Amino acid sequence: MPVSTVRSLQKRQDVIREEFVEFQSAVDLTVEGLAGKILAILRGHNLNVQHMVGQGYDVAASMAGCFSGVQKKIRELAPVATYVHCASRALNLVLNAGSSVSDIRNMFGTVREVTRFINDSAKRRVYLPELH
DSSP states (O other), rough: OOEEEEEEEETTTTTTEEEEEEEEOOOOOOOHHHHHHHHHHHTTOOOOGOOOEEEEESSSSHHOOOTTHHHHHHHSSSOOOOEHHHHOHHHHHHHHTTSSSSHHHHHHHHHHHHHHHHHTTTHHHHOOOOGG
């Protein structure tokens, strides 16, 4: 199921925005099918593929392959659309693996409680403004 998000730079405000576009089911899981689905989603939202400067997927060979993966197929239409490994996917894998270790799970609970303790008091927040 391809999940599509678009990240863009708003030049007037020098702000990077990332927006969810849509979920789509994928029946054809070949490289051509997935690349075609992604391109169709982008075109369906009137996004010019030739303006793409980046693309991010997981490290599955069908997605990340530099010779015959989805990123290569898309780069044929958008030559400067550099592939990067999806950091959100990597973070999700790390957090899922770490949550099975009780010491790590307890550490996250402690961080959550300390953050809540500080944020629940206006006086405490004054001393740690960078938390906001």
